[in-house]
Amino acid sequence: MATMMAAMYYGKGDIRLEQVPRPVPGPGEVLMRVYGCGICGSDARTYQKGSPPGNLPVPRVLGHEFAGTVAELGWPERGAGGMGFAIGERVTAAPANECGHCFYCTHGVSTLCSNVLDFGTTQFGAQAEYLLIPAPLVAQGGLIKLPDDTSYDKACMAEPLGTCLHGLRTRGGLQPGETVVVVGDGTIGLIQVMLARHLGARAVICAGHHAERLEFATRHGATLVVNTNTQDLGRVVREQTGGIGADLIMVSVPNPQALQDALPLVRGGGRLVVFGGLPKGSKIEIEPNLIHYGEVTVTGSFNCTVEEFRQALQIARDLPVEELISHRVPLAHILDGYKLMADKAGMKVLVVM
Numbered sequence: 001m002a003t004m005m006a007a008m009y010y011g012k013g014d015i016r017l018e019q020v021p022r023p024v025p026g027p028g029e030v031l032m033r034v035y036g037c038g039i040c041g042s043d044a045r046t047y048q049k050g051s052p053p054g055n056l057p058v059p060r061v062l063g064h065e066f067a068g069t070v071a072e073l074g075w076p077e078r079g080a081g082g083m084g085f086a087i088g089e090r091v092t093a094a095p096a097n098e099c100g101h102c103f104y105c106t107h108g109v110s111t112l113c114s115n116v117l118d119f120g121t122t123q124f125g126a127q128a129e130y131l132l133i134p135a136p137l138v139a140q141g142g143l144i145k146l147p148d149d150t151s152y153d154k155a156c157m158a159e160p161l162g163t164c165l166h167g168l169r170t171r172g173g174l175q176p177g178e179t180v181v182v183v184g185d186g187t188i189g190l191i192q193v194m195l196a197r198h199l200g201a202r203a204v205i206c207a208g209h210h211a212e213r214l215e216f217a218t219r220h221g222a223t224l225v226v227n228t229n230t231q232d233l234g235r236v237v238r239e240q241t242g243g244i245g246a247d248l249i250m251v252s253v254p255n256p257q258a259l260q261d262a263l264p265l266v267r268g269g270g271r272l273v274v275f276g277g278l279p280k281g282s283k284i285e286i287e288p289n290l291i292h293y294g295e296v297t298v299t300g301s302f303n304c305t306v307e308e309f310r311q312a313l314q315i316a317r318d319l320p321v322e323e324l325i326s327h328r329v330p331l332a333h334i335l336d337g338y339k340l341m342a343d344k345a346g347m348k349v350l351v352v353m
Contacts, residue, residue, distance in 0.1 A: 006128035007334045007351075008059040012050035015062075015335060023124075025074030028135030030085060030143055032093070035152045036328075036352040037126040038065035040160070041188070041254075042277070044341040056121050063125035063351070064118070067092040067146065067155035071130060085143070092155040093133050094142035094162070094309035095119055111166065111303040127334060129353050142306045150317055156350060157191075157321040159304070162312035164191045167301035169199060170308065172248045172273045176200030179241055182222075183233075183262055184252035184276060185213040187324050187347050190220070192250050192275075194319045197221035205240065207233045213347075220320065237265045245270060252276045260284040268294040275301050324348045 002022040009015050025031045043062045051058070070089045085091070098105050099115035117134045119125040124132065133143050146155050168174045180196045182189050185208025196204045198221075206217040207226040214225040224240060226233050237246055245267030251259045252275040259274060263286055266272050290296060304312065326346035329337040330353075337349040 004129040005331055006061050009062050010059045022130050023132035025072050027074050028138055029074035030133040030138055031072040032068040032131045032133055033071040034066055034068040034126050034131050034353045036156050036350045037063040038156050039337050039341055039349045040065055047338050048342060061124040061128045062120040063127035064095040064120045065156050065159040066126035067152045090146040092144055092158055094306045095159050097137040097140055110305055127351055140306050144313060153322040153325055154316050158313045158316050161191055161316055161321055162304035162309040164195050165308050165312050166304040167273050167275045168195055171299050171301040172271055174199050174248055177202045178247035179203040181205045181246040181249040183207050183258050185210050189252045190217055193217045193221045234265055250275050254278050256282040256284045263290055266296050271297045273299055273301050325350050328352050
């Protein structure tokens with residue numbers, strides 16, 4: 001039996017590098033040889049604090065930001081081109097499928113699919129040498145060949161870019177010419193800065209407290225940056241908008257106070273998107289009249305659809321998202337990568353196989 005090395009997650013603070021059986025693809029499935037996989041903030045939280053509620057399998061492999069090559073095609077369609085793919089082709093895949101028939105899928109909210117096959121949660125993720133791509137995802141077009149001008153590194157950033165596309169455009173309703181405030185200068189916040197300008201935002205204000213990250217934001221789309229250690233974001237937004245407020249605010253930090261402080265900065269008829277996951281049990285105090293009389297929309301954003309992922313991979317060709325990869329660690333030293341995340345020592349950590 002063929003084997004592979006995998007980072008097996010057993011629970012809070014417990015990831016073990018183990019030799020495990022290599023998956024064998026069945027009908028309609030594809031086996032990928034993984035090039036690299038990013039450590040997402042959700043992976044880091046799962047490692048540091050344990051799995052979110054639900055009957056998720058343990059042990060399992062985390063990781064849903066990846067790219068690699070086709071290693072094997074499932075029976076009975078073995079051989080080059082049998083499934084539209086050939087051995088050795090460079091590919092990436094959307095983070096999850098959409099069943100198409102549950103309540104959420106039939107009501108246009110497929111990111112909340114009740115029967116989702118999700119890398120790193122309901123099934124093995126990509127922090128391993130090989131990854132099995134399930135048949136439903138392949139059938140939906142979720143396994144995608146990389147354009148010749150798209151690097152593996154860029155492809156590994158397509159998933160976070162896809163989630164930002166879902167947040168800015170689908171949930172946030174971003175329109176060309178609008179003013180966007182991005183609260184957060186982490187990887188996600190900086191991707192949102194780039195993407196907001198790409199989608200036609202007239203002005204993008206990025207708020208954070210890391211000088212080097214704010215400088216990155218300035219170079220890649222922000223029309224104004226706000227260091228929240230020394231500046232009052234509310235005052236800046238009011239000054240920049242003539243006292244009206246922002247059209248769209250993306251709260252992309254796991255900080256309840258940041259969310260609470262952002263709501264008064266939305267203009268009448270504007271939108272606020274809760275993008276960053278907050279600690280369990282978090283609570284905020286709001287003035288309901290800001291929402292009522294201001295007709296402000298407050299919504300959340302989670303994951304991305306297969307189609308949004310495909311669009312993000314195309315958009316990534318025009319954005320330097322790979323520049324956010326600050327550290328690379330080999331699979332054998334993956335715990336070093338998780339420590340970097342815990343210490344907030346870098347931006348995107350990529351585990352390379």
